[in-house]
Amino acid sequence: MKSYNTLLNENRAWAEEVFKKIDKKMSEVTVRSRNKIVDGVGEDGMHKEINPGAWTAGFWGGLNWLLYNYTKNENYRLTAEASEKKMDTALSNYDALHHDVGFMWHLVCGASYQLTGNKESRTRNLFAASSLFSRFVMGDEVGGFIRAWNGPSWDGHPVDNWTIIDCLMNLPILYFASRELGDDRFKRVAMAHADMAIDCHLRADGSVVHIVEHNRTNAHEVEKTYGGQGIAEGSSWSRGQAWALYGFVISYIHTGEERYLNAAKQVANYFIANCSDDWLPRVDFRAPEEPVYYDSTAGACAACGLIELAKRLPEGEGGMYMNGAINILRAMEKKFCDFDPANDHMLGYGTVRYPNNESQKKGLHISIIYGDYFYTEAILKLLGSEFFTW
Numbered sequence: 001m002k003s004y005n006t007l008l009n010e011n012r013a014w015a016e017e018v019f020k021k022i023d024k025k026m027s028e029v030t031v032r033s034r035n036k037i038v039d040g041v042g043e044d045g046m047h048k049e050i051n052p053g054a055w056t057a058g059f060w061g062g063l064n065w066l067l068y069n070y071t072k073n074e075n076y077r078l079t080a081e082a083s084e085k086k087m088d089t090a091l092s093n094y095d096a097l098h099h100d101v102g103f104m105w106h107l108v109c110g111a112s113y114q115l116t117g118n119k120e121s122r123t124r125n126l127f128a129a130s131s132l133f134s135r136f137v138m139g140d141e142v143g144g145f146i147r148a149w150n151g152p153s154w155d156g157h158p159v160d161n162w163t164i165i166d167c168l169m170n171l172p173i174l175y176f177a178s179r180e181l182g183d184d185r186f187k188r189v190a191m192a193h194a195d196m197a198i199d200c201h202l203r204a205d206g207s208v209v210h211i212v213e214h215n216r217t218n219a220h221e222v223e224k225t226y227g228g229q230g231i232a233e234g235s236s237w238s239r240g241q242a243w244a245l246y247g248f249v250i251s252y253i254h255t256g257e258e259r260y261l262n263a264a265k266q267v268a269n270y271f272i273a274n275c276s277d278d279w280l281p282r283v284d285f286r287a288p289e290e291p292v293y294y295d296s297t298a299g300a301c302a303a304c305g306l307i308e309l310a311k312r313l314p315e316g317e318g319g320m321y322m323n324g325a326i327n328i329l330r331a332m333e334k335k336f337c338d339f340d341p342a343n344d345h346m347l348g349y350g351t352v353r354y355p356n357n358e359s360q361k362k363g364l365h366i367s368i369i370y371g372d373y374f375y376t377e378a379i380l381k382l383l384g385s386e387f388f389t390w
């Protein structure tokens with residue numbers, strides 16, 4: 001197997017070409033969409049404005065910071081800063097905040113503070129981190145976790161003892177607060193949650209459960225699991241696998257604890273094995289062969305996790321993960337990317353959830369902002385960018 005470095009060198013020219021197309025397109029889109037918080041596009045191919053309290057609100061500002069850092073084009077900075085300000089109404093809407101404050105503020109404010117030293121960005125990020133910290137639920141006797149939603153669930157069930165795998169990607173804001181304040185309580189809560197995910201979400205085959213309902217006495221005991229955005233209970237929703245893969249790598253980066261690296265390897269092995277026929281991830285790895293439903297966002301996020309994982313492994317071991325990342329990114333470039341500057345969407349074929357009915361097909365094979373975010377992040381990693389926003 002070729003090593004991480006050999007693969008990086010062999011794919012550099014391709015990554016440069018792809019980045020040129022991303023930059024050409026986004027340098028126009030950023031001006032058009034400067035004053036909007038965006039998530040997807042309308043039928044005209046143009047960004048639709050969304051509520052600044054949506055869990056995806058931070059990706060547009062975050063994407064602009066990634067592009068600004070690499071190109072130093074001021075237009076990207078201006079859009080990222082406008083996006084951050086627009087999100088203030090959501091930060092002050094206390095009752096509506098949920099666990100996705102990490103996705104929302106850290107990508108915008110953490111990046112802004114890292115790149116510009118803006119103190120207002122630091123303060124916003126610390127407010128968001130404190131809100132996430134306050135969601136920690138201790139079992140009556142054992143363990144704890146960060147609760148996901150405010151609830152109730154779709155069928156009226158209380159959800160104060162539910163976690164979802166996605167939350168691993170919210171933990172970086174706690175690691176940030178811990179470092180910034182010199183207060184390790186934030187880091188300890190993040191690690192308690194990551195440990196819970198190993199105990200309760202990670203299955204023996206390397207896949208992960210989307211939603212867990214926890215026992216109230218022993219928080220590390222599973223009461224019930226739900227299929228969530230996958231096809232059914234017991235299935236394997238590919239974006240959830242990607243959140244786990246990258247999320248465990250991120251916890252390893254911030255803590256140096258081998259158990260997170262090992263968990264990331266297990267999920268990565270499972271992910272690679274399940275999309276290696278054509279390297280285009282399906283929405284759920286346990287869905288029937290037909291109809292073919294893709295989720296490009298799972299591939300883009302997984303590619304980021306695979307590259308960061310590969311970098312941290314010995315020469316003889318990392319190549320397999322880098323090879324997986326490059327195959328996914330190349331296959332998706334051919335089939336899913338639209339680099340035409342005339343419209344706002346870039347990575348197509350994102351899917352919100354496995355469509356189990358006609359109305360859920362509205363979220364099938366669409367452009368979603370976090371697809372553009374992770375695809376760009378992955379290409380920048382192939383160009384050697386060490387700017388790490390997580």
Ligand code: GLY
Pocket residue numbers: 055166229239352
């Ligand atoms: N975090 C929600 C999703 O991945 O759709």
